[in-house]
Amino acid sequence: MTTQADTPAETHSQIAVEVSGLKVNALQDGSGPNIVVLHHSTGPGWIPFYDLLAEDHTVTAIDMPGYGQSERPVWARHPRDIAIMLHSAIHKMGIDTDANLVGMGFGGWVAAELACMHLHGLDSLTLIGAAGVQPEEGEIADVIFYEFEEYVKLGFSSDEAYAEIFGDEAAPELKELWDFSREMTARLTWKPWMFNRQLPHLLTELETPTLLLWGENDRVVPQGVAAVYDASLPNSRIQVLEGLGHLVELEDAQATADAVIAHISS
Amino acid sequence: MFIGYFTERPYQDFESGWVGATGREIEDLGMTNGDYDPRIGAELYNRYLDEKVYAEEMGFDGLMLNEHHSTPFCMGGVMNVEAAILARITKRAKIVLLGNVLPIWEDPLWLAEELAEIDMISRGRLVTGWVRGTGRESVAHNSQAPFNWERFQEAHDFVVKAWSTPGPFRWEGEHYQYRYVNPWARPYQEPHPQIWIPGVMSRNTVKWCAEHRYPYVMLATEIEPTKQSFNYYDEVAQENGYEASTEHHGYLFKVHVDETEELAEEAGRKYISGPANPFLEGNQGTVRSNLQNLPGLTSRTQLLPTVSTFAAAARGRQQEQQAALAEKEAEQDKVDADAFGTYEEQVNKYSIITGTPDTVIPKIRHVLEELRPGNIFFWDGDGAMNHEDAMRSLKLFGEEVIPAVREMGKELDLKGAFEVDTQTGAPMSGD
Numbered sequence: 001m002t003t004q005a006d007t008p009a010e011t012h013s014q015i016a017v018e019v020s021g022l023k024v025n026a027l028q029d030g031s032g033p034n035i036v037v038l039h040h041s042t043g044p045g046w047i048p049f050y051d052l053l054a055e056d057h058t059v060t061a062i063d064m065p066g067y068g069q070s071e072r073p074v075w076a077r078h079p080r081d082i083a084i085m086l087h088s089a090i091h092k093m094g095i096d097t098d099a100n101l102v103g104m105g106f107g108g109w110v111a112a113e114l115a116c117m118h119l120h121g122l123d124s125l126t127l128i129g130a131a132g133v134q135p136e137e138g139e140i141a142d143v144i145f146y147e148f149e150e151y152v153k154l155g156f157s158s159d160e161a162y163a164e165i166f167g168d169e170a171a172p173e174l175k176e177l178w179d180f181s182r183e184m185t186a187r188l189t190w191k192p193w194m195f196n197r198q199l200p201h202l203l204t205e206l207e208t209p210t211l212l213l214w215g216e217n218d219r220v221v222p223q224g225v226a227a228v229y230d231a232s233l234p235n236s237r238i239q240v241l242e243g244l245g246h247l248v249e250l251e252d253a254q255a256t257a258d259a260v261i262a263h264i265s266s
Numbered sequence: 267m268f269i270g271y272f273t274e275r276p277y278q279d280f281e282s283g284w285v286g287a288t289g290r291e292i293e294d295l296g297m298t299n300g301d302y303d304p305r306i307g308a309e310l311y312n313r314y315l316d317e318k319v320y321a322e323e324m325g326f327d328g329l330m331l332n333e334h335h336s337t338p339f340c341m342g343g344v345m346n347v348e349a350a351i352l353a354r355i356t357k358r359a360k361i362v363l364l365g366n367v368l369p370i371w372e373d374p375l376w377l378a379e380e381l382a383e384i385d386m387i388s389r390g391r392l393v394t395g396w397v398r399g400t401g402r403e404s405v406a407h408n409s410q411a412p413f414n415w416e417r418f419q420e421a422h423d424f425v426v427k428a429w430s431t432p433g434p435f436r437w438e439g440e441h442y443q444y445r446y447v448n449p450w451a452r453p454y455q456e457p458h459p460q461i462w463i464p465g466v467m468s469r470n471t472v473k474w475c476a477e478h479r480y481p482y483v484m485l486a487t488e489i490e491p492t493k494q495s496f497n498y499y500d501e502v503a504q505e506n507g508y509e510a511s512t513e514h515h516g517y518l519f520k521v522h523v524d525e526t527e528e529l530a531e532e533a534g535r536k537y538i539s540g541p542a543n544p545f546l547e548g549n550q551g552t553v554r555s556n557l558q559n560l561p562g563l564t565s566r567t568q569l570l571p572t573v574s575t576f577a578a579a580a581r582g583r584q585q586e587q588q589a590a591l592a593e594k595e596a597e598q599d600k601v602d603a604d605a606f607g608t609y610e611e612q613v614n615k616y617s618i619i620t621g622t623p624d625t626v627i628p629k630i631r632h633v634l635e636e637l638r639p640g641n642i643f644f645w646d647g648d649g650a651m652n653h654e655d656a657m658r659s660l661k662l663f664g665e666e667v668i669p670a671v672r673e674m675g676k677e678l679d680l681k682g683a684f685e686v687d688t689q690t691g692a693p694m695s696g697d
Contacts, residue, residue: 097562143561144556144560145556146556147555147556148556150556179561182561183412183561184412190408190410190411195373
């Protein structure tokens with residue numbers, strides 16, 4: 001997620017590799033053990049949360065293929081296609097050792113698929129409000145039924161929290177990013193919407209320590225999704241951030257970073 | 267000149283309050299079918315079929331049906347069933363389907379079989395037509411929007427092959443796969459029924475249509491953008507080595523004819539007082555643009571001039587949406603019937619033509635002179651019009667309007683797609 005405050009004077013660098021003949025772009029900053037971050041369905045961008053993670057780690061925020069500055073794989077039909085591409089991308093970027101993988105929302109689903117490929121050197125996995133499995137009750141919010149700005153608002157615990165980040169109305173270039181991003185997402189998930197029935201079975205083999213980090217008031221991905229992940233994963237725990245919505249990293253970057261770092265450090 | 271008749275077959279429930287622009291709020295895909303009354307549905311399906319039969323008696327060349335889903339403004343969710351009945355109970359008129367929503371068919375072989383059966387039962391009177399559908403259709407049948415255009419093209423190629431290439435054959439496409447294509451039903455017409463493409467806003471579709479030499483039928487669009495679209499069709503035709511003519515151009519427009527000017531106005535106003543219909547200017551209801559503008563459904567660079575008019579904008583245009591948002595409209599998608607397309611405005615710009623034969627005929631002539639379509643459809647009996655309104659109009663169409671329009675067609679040299687072969691330019695027998 002790009003915010004309106006992210007444009008001036010960053011220190012992070014841009015890196016790119018080629019996977020399946022397509023450019024995969026990433027932004028990188030910090031030093032130390034690797035943290036690889038996968039963004040939400042609404043699109044990529046460097047955010048303050050990453051700066052906090054980068055204080056003691058090398059943070060690589062990848063534009064998933066088809067999003068942001070990464071070229072669209074027109075043939076991709078499933079988040080797993082993206083995960084396989086990223087499997088190559090992080091190897092080519094040299095960030096697949098001592099790696100800690102963090103996925104948010106839709107990027108959490110891709111991260112879970114990627115983790116199931118038993119990445120050599122994956123030290124930890126953090127899924128933040130991740131899609132990817134079907135909750136026993138309720139459903140993952142469907143962007144189709146919302147104006148995309150309303151959909152992003154839904155990611156916050158309240159409209160006021162949204163306004164704090166984006167103002168009363170998001171900038172046109174942000175809306176454009178959201179619009180283009182949702183098109184890519186719709187190419188990757190449609191039926192079923194935002195989950196993979198095979199994933200819970202595959203997750204049972206994933207020994208990587210996994211933190212399931214959820215906002216207490218997540219209106220996009222119900223906490224029942226965390227419960228299904230937790231039931232499937234052999235080495236996981238759930239942590240709920242009080243008072244926050246789906247976009248915990250925007251609403252409270254510090255609390256979110258603290259939780260992630262604590263998990264990585266443990 | 268090919269003259270067809272069209273009604274969108276609205277679900278008219280006068281008890282529910284869903285009839286009338288100022289009645290109960292109608293939000294696109296925002297109502298429950300728990301309020302649907304199958305007894306009303308039964309009466310209406312039969313009424314609309316009866317009117318089609320009478321339209322044939324009154325001399326119409328074609329009976330046009332269309333298809334929408336999960337909405338009260340069009341009862342033709344399964345248009346092919348209506349077409350199959352018309353195939354049996356009518357004798358002469360073409361049955362013109364404008365059109366099946368190709369991309370939402372998971373199994374287009376089934377569609378090929380259905381249409382072939384209709385063509386046989388009617389002994390070769392089917393005109394088939396295909397559309398991409400609005401977002402409503404993709405949502406209603408959960409078809410992946412970003413692949414809508416690809417699926418349209420592939421399903422088209424597949425159905426045409428299934429009709430015209432002896433099987434069995436295998437089809438391993440991007441979106442459709444079959445290991446055994448050999449439908450035991452082939453169309454009556456050789457090599458297959460004519461294919462006409464209706465539309466309003468997609469430049470892609472016009473280009474594709476002209477490349478295939480299919481008639482393109484503009485649906486109740488305003489005169490100037492319609493001209494521009496026909497011009498674009500003609501340009502593409504030239505690029506493809508042929509001269510497009512009247513037989514390639516079709517136009518649907520709202521015409522109601524009545525016994526007196528008073529009755530005509532009373533009925534004409536009913537166009538905009540039926541169940542809200544995003545395609546009926548002045549009574550679009552609340553269009554939810556997020557549903558119409560599904561992600562990836564429409565390429566933003568592929569819009570025809572038609573979208574500058576409100577009726578098209580209501581079908582979903584990114585820029586229009588953003589303008590609406592920028593204006594901070596509290597009800598950003600609410601279409602205000604008072605602000606757009608009032609009855610008087612529509613009468614003035616030929617969007618609604620209503621009157622006695624004496625007043626209607628010169629107005630039709632104006633439209634024909636401006637647009638020069640060889641295939642036209644009169645859109646009548648819609649909105650809140652009842653059976654009696656529709657029947658009075660049909661009678662006068664038959665007695666006075668159609669004969670006059672046929673003369674105009676001859677005088678203006680407007681040949682239809684059953685007079686000149688759109689594929690070859692050769693004269694046809696006109697049957």
